[in-house]
Amino acid sequence: MLYLPGNNPNMLTRGYLFGSDGIILDLEDAVPMREKDAARILVSKYLDLGEFGSCEVTVRINGVDTEYWKEDLAAVLPYKSLSGIRAPKVDTPETVKILDEEMSAIEEKNNIPVGHTQIFCLLETANGIWNAYDIAAASKRVTAIIPGGEDLTADLKTSRSYEGTELEWSRRMIVIAARAAGVDPLDTVFPRITDDEGLRRETEFIKQLGFAGKSIIHPNQIPVINAVFTPTEQEIEKALKIMRAAKESAARGQGAVSVDGRMVDAPVVKRAEYVLQRAGITEVD
Amino acid sequence: MALNAAGRDIPDFIEGYGKTKLFQGAFAVKPDGRKAGAKLRCAESGCTDKRVADIKAAIIASGLKSGMTVSFHHHLRNGDYVVNMVIDACAELGIRDLTLFPTALFSVHNKLVEHIKSGVISRIMGSVNGPIGRLISEGGMGVPVVLRSHGGRPRAVMAGDVHIDVAFIAAPTADKYGNICGSQGKSACGSLGYAFTDAQYADCVVAVTDNLVPYPASPISIPQMYADFVVEVPSIGDPAGIVSGTTRVTRDPLRLLISRYASQLIEASPYFQDGISFQTGAGGIPLAVTAFMKDAMIKRGIKGSFGLGGISGYFVDLLKDGLVEKIMDVQSFDPEAVRSIGVNPNHIEISADWYANPWNSGAAVNMLDVVILGATEVDTDFNANVNTEADGALLHGTGGHQDTAAGAKLTIIAQPLLRGRIPCVTDNVCTITTPGEVIDAVVTEYGITINPKRKDLLDACSQVKNLPVVSMEELAARAKAMSGPTDPVENTDRIVGVVEWRDGTVIDVIRQLA
Numbered sequence: 001m002l003y004l005p006g007n008n009p010n011m012l013t014r015g016y017l018f019g020s021d022g023i024i025l026d027l028e029d030a031v032p033m034r035e036k037d038a039a040r041i042l043v044s045k046y047l048d049l050g051e052f053g054s055c056e057v058t059v060r061i062n063g064v065d066t067e068y069w070k071e072d073l074a075a076v077l078p079y080k081s082l083s084g085i086r087a088p089k090v091d092t093p094e095t096v097k098i099l100d101e102e103m104s105a106i107e108e109k110n111n112i113p114v115g116h117t118q119i120f121c122l123l124e125t126a127n128g129i130w131n132a133y134d135i136a137a138a139s140k141r142v143t144a145i146i147p148g149g150e151d152l153t154a155d156l157k158t159s160r161s162y163e164g165t166e167l168e169w170s171r172r173m174i175v176i177a178a179r180a181a182g183v184d185p186l187d188t189v190f191p192r193i194t195d196d197e198g199l200r201r202e203t204e205f206i207k208q209l210g211f212a213g214k215s216i217i218h219p220n221q222i223p224v225i226n227a228v229f230t231p232t233e234q235e236i237e238k239a240l241k242i243m244r245a246a247k248e249s250a251a252r253g254q255g256a257v258s259v260d261g262r263m264v265d266a267p268v269v270k271r272a273e274y275v276l277q278r279a280g281i282t283e284v285d
Numbered sequence: 286m287a288l289n290a291a292g293r294d295i296p297d298f299i300e301g302y303g304k305t306k307l308f309q310g311a312f313a314v315k316p317d318g319r320k321a322g323a324k325l326r327c328a329e330s331g332c333t334d335k336r337v338a339d340i341k342a343a344i345i346a347s348g349l350k351s352g353m354t355v356s357f358h359h360h361l362r363n364g365d366y367v368v369n370m371v372i373d374a375c376a377e378l379g380i381r382d383l384t385l386f387p388t389a390l391f392s393v394h395n396k397l398v399e400h401i402k403s404g405v406i407s408r409i410m411g412s413v414n415g416p417i418g419r420l421i422s423e424g425g426m427g428v429p430v431v432l433r434s435h436g437g438r439p440r441a442v443m444a445g446d447v448h449i450d451v452a453f454i455a456a457p458t459a460d461k462y463g464n465i466c467g468s469q470g471k472s473a474c475g476s477l478g479y480a481f482t483d484a485q486y487a488d489c490v491v492a493v494t495d496n497l498v499p500y501p502a503s504p505i506s507i508p509q510m511y512a513d514f515v516v517e518v519p520s521i522g523d524p525a526g527i528v529s530g531t532t533r534v535t536r537d538p539l540r541l542l543i544s545r546y547a548s549q550l551i552e553a554s555p556y557f558q559d560g561i562s563f564q565t566g567a568g569g570i571p572l573a574v575t576a577f578m579k580d581a582m583i584k585r586g587i588k589g590s591f592g593l594g595g596i597s598g599y600f601v602d603l604l605k606d607g608l609v610e611k612i613m614d615v616q617s618f619d620p621e622a623v624r625s626i627g628v629n630p631n632h633i634e635i636s637a638d639w640y641a642n643p644w645n646s647g648a649a650v651n652m653l654d655v656v657i658l659g660a661t662e663v664d665t666d667f668n669a670n671v672n673t674e675a676d677g678a679l680l681h682g683t684g685g686h687q688d689t690a691a692g693a694k695l696t697i698i699a700q701p702l703l704r705g706r707i708p709c710v711t712d713n714v715c716t717i718t719t720p721g722e723v724i725d726a727v728v729t730e731y732g733i734t735i736n737p738k739r740k741d742l743l744d745a746c747s748q749v750k751n752l753p754v755v756s757m758e759e760l761a762a763r764a765k766a767m768s769g770p771t772d773p774v775e776n777t778d779r780i781v782g783v784v785e786w787r788d789g790t791v792i793d794v795i796r797q798l799a
Contacts, residue, residue, distance in 0.1 A: 017730050018542060219538035
């Protein structure tokens with residue numbers, strides 16, 4: 001999911017073209033204090049009139065510890081193009097509940113089904129990471145939890161290393177908490193925008209941990225991430241084989257079957273489904 | 286007035302240009318008659334040294350008089366000292382009313398504005414931009430400029446449309462008897478491609494060098510039998526302006542996206558096979574297209590035959606990596622290209638005539654499979670404008686745009702849909718430089734737009750999964766929606782520029798800004 005500065009019309013207009021799964025219209029860190037109001041107006045106009053292709057659209061609002069967050073929510077929630085909000089610095093389940101209440105009121109006022117707008121929670125403190133499961137389970141609106149990068153590192157009283165050692169445990173915690181709560185674990189950004197090789201390595205690592213995707217700050221990072229997350233032809237072929245075998249077995253009323261000498265049971269089918277989902281294949285013939 | 290084949294109203298006669306020949310179609314006009322030629326002459330008996338003391342002495346010795354035509358090449362680009370040096374000297378000698386016939390001018394030549402205002406230069410046949418372009422666009426010159434393509438220029442000389450009285454050839458290396466080389470010396474510029482025709486067809490040729498070497502110079506681009514005089518000067522140019530730094534592929538995401546689509550179109554075309562030839566130039570998008578093509582060539586095991594045109598270090602790397610067999614270089618853009626042309630026999634120096642002249646027995650562009658070009662704007666009939674800005678002011682020379690578009694089997698214009706808030710796709714371009722009949726596709730960040738006459742390309746693209754093909758109507762509507770309505774350019778009736786198609790017919794005229 002690609003962050004786009006909410007105060008930059010050029011990037012907002014073209015951000016959806018670059019092939020990311022989603023775009024995040026940023027009202028928080030990318031926007032200087034003096035431009036908060038202008039960016040909010042711009043983003044709300046863009047949500048009303050803009051084009052998004054097949055991108056999922058979210059808005060990163062300002063934190064609940066600021067004076068802006070309620071105005072941010074009121075400005076963006078009324079638009080159908082919005083899938084969810086990305087909430088920064090979510091430390092406890094209470095933060096989710098505060099957001100939930102405010103969002104419900106806005107949705108009700110605008111004749112939007114209450115609960116329609118999702119919340120993507122950014123866990124940017126040690127406290128947030130510690131409470132990861134409770135945050136993920138705090139509301140049905142919560143769709144994903146995401147570890148912080150720079151802020152979390154600062155809160156851990158360390159610095160950002162090339163290898164990302166300092167974030168490793170937090171990332172593992174996020175994956176376990178998210179999966180346990182039935183939400184998506186999404187990874188933080190990779191800050192070095194010209195280091196394609198470092199990005200590839202980190203993306204392979206977080207994919208292996210179990211993350212469902214990664215946030216990005218530059219369009220040039222998209223092809224690298226897509227290359228890692230898009231299943232290879234062999235992976236797709238194998239998944240299709242498994243799904244076909246499982247389908248046939250179910251039709252015959254059988255349980256587990258074998259494909260290429262390996263037992264296909266429910267977890268294997270689930271993984272195959274996930275591979276096909278990532279490849280954009282919805283039906284198996 | 287009569288409509289030409291591009292739909293433009295062209296007067297029968299243009300003051301300061303003469304009787305016009307209407308553009309009839311990209312390939313409609315065939316040559317007849319015989320080539321024009323330079324004055325017959327011989328070296329002075331017993332003369333083994335053609336050197337003269339300085340530029341003024343060379344001007345006097347050449348017989349240059351008021352009202353004559355002087356030519357220059359632009360291989361020293363924005364580092365060139367020679368044009369200013371010669372015209373300053375002409376002014377000091379009281380020579381006026383000159384026709385300037387450069388292959389191109391750069392911002393380093395902006396001081397010519399003073400010589401235009403004072404009457405030293407009364408006519409320019411060649412590209413004008415910056416302050417000179419502005420001056421002419423606003424009516425500051427008595428007669429219109431004539432814009433010709435890189436191939437149209439040698440054609441005009443050979444056909445006798447233009448006669449060069451004196452050609453001043455900036456020579457990075459020369460010997461005392463007039464052998465000239467571009468790849469050696471402190472002001473090395475690589476290929477001297479644009480200077481060849483001038484050397485062959487001018488009545489008098491003056492080599493201006495800052496690197497005089499013992500006779501005979503080696504290697505030799507332009508041999509001694511064309512040079513009448515040699516002048517040694519402290520410096521012919523600023524190396525920093527002659528060659529740009531190492532060319533790097535852009536990281537601008539929008540340009541990379543456009544380049545990726547252009548490369549995908551090339552890959553989908555029937556030309557992406559062993560032996561493919563291409564010209565991509567050195568701009569941000571063309572270079573990135575080359576980089577994507579390189580990846581695709583490696584992935585699919587394809588090797589190219591030759592790269593053509595203006596050559597950068599990136600092309601030199603393709604040659605070294607064996608991804609193209611040869612480079613045909615009319616202009617070397619950077620130090621790597623300059624080095625390579627001096628040492629690698631597969632890096633071939635070619636003249637503008639060889640490169641692009643439509644009226645010879647076969648130019649290199651005719652062998653071209655794919656060319657990537659830019660444009661200020663393209664219209665819904667695929668006509669392209671590279672000569673004027675959206676405000677109607679003269680902006681660029683034609684370069685090889687017309688020639689490569691006419692020659693290549695696949696001509697792609699790759700550019701963003703808008704520049705700032707100015708749409709690059711419009712209903713009607715301000716000036717037609719290159720007609721839509723020779724443009725096959727326009728590629729923007731919104732996808733690939735194929736000229737409907739290329740059904741084969743449309744079919745080829747439909748075979749490829751996820752190739753974003755967008756119709757011209759959709760693209761134009763999107764540009765309009767994003768930019769809002771634009772006011773038409775306000776002009777007077779006076780013609781300040783004549784755009785010739787490469788065959789010498791008039792494809793469009795440029796009128797004075799109101």
